[in-house]
Amino acid sequence: MSEYKLGALESRFADIIWSNEPLPSGQLAKMAEKELNWKRTTSYTILKRLCDRGMFQNVNGIVTSLLSRDDYYSYKTEEFINESFHGSIIEFLTAFSARNKITDEEAEELTRVIRSIAEDK
Numbered sequence: 001m002s003e004y005k006l007g008a009l010e011s012r013f014a015d016i017i018w019s020n021e022p023l024p025s026g027q028l029a030k031m032a033e034k035e036l037n038w039k040r041t042t043s044y045t046i047l048k049r050l051c052d053r054g055m056f057q058n059v060n061g062i063v064t065s066l067l068s069r070d071d072y073y074s075y076k077t078e079e080f081i082n083e084s085f086h087g088s089i090i091e092f093l094t095a096f097s098a099r100n101k102i103t104d105e106e107a108e109e110l111t112r113v114i115r116s117i118a119e120d121k
Contacts (some may be wrong), residue, residue, distance in 0.1 A: 002054040004067065004075055012036060012048055017056055018069040025061050 006014055016031050017023070024030075029043040038046075047063065050056045055067045085091040102110070 004055060004072060005053075006050075009036065010046060010050065013038075013043070014055065015069070015070070017063055018065060022062050025058055025063050028063050041051065047091075078119045 003047060013032060013036065016035060020028075020031065025044070025047065028047065029038075029040040032038045032043040032046075033040065040049065046055065051058055055072070056063060056065050081087060081089060082090050085095065
């Protein structure tokens with residue numbers, strides 16, 4: 001899945017697609033011009049690049065995703081934890097909590113999520 005990489009501007013462009021799909025490619029170019037200050041040709045170049053990576057498709061001028069936003073960010077999170085923390089969610093949470101405190105509500109939600117994951121296995 002290494003082809004599923006997005007730079008900062010590509011990520012913003014992808015978010016436009018994910019938030020508005022399906023949408024005509026011309027409308028996408030207009031939105032990118034307004035939100036990213038891109039020329040139409042830039043939008044089409046980036047769209048082709050993302051289609052070539054298998055993330056989106058442009059069929060008969062209608063742009064849709066082949067990879068959902070949730071799936072993309074799940075993949076990126078998993079990749080980050082694997083590369084940075086040897087795949088250990090515990091090491092990740094320990095490092096995260098060293099500089100970021102969570103509220104009691106967030107701790108309760110994490111507990112619910114962990115219990116839900118454990119029950120699914």
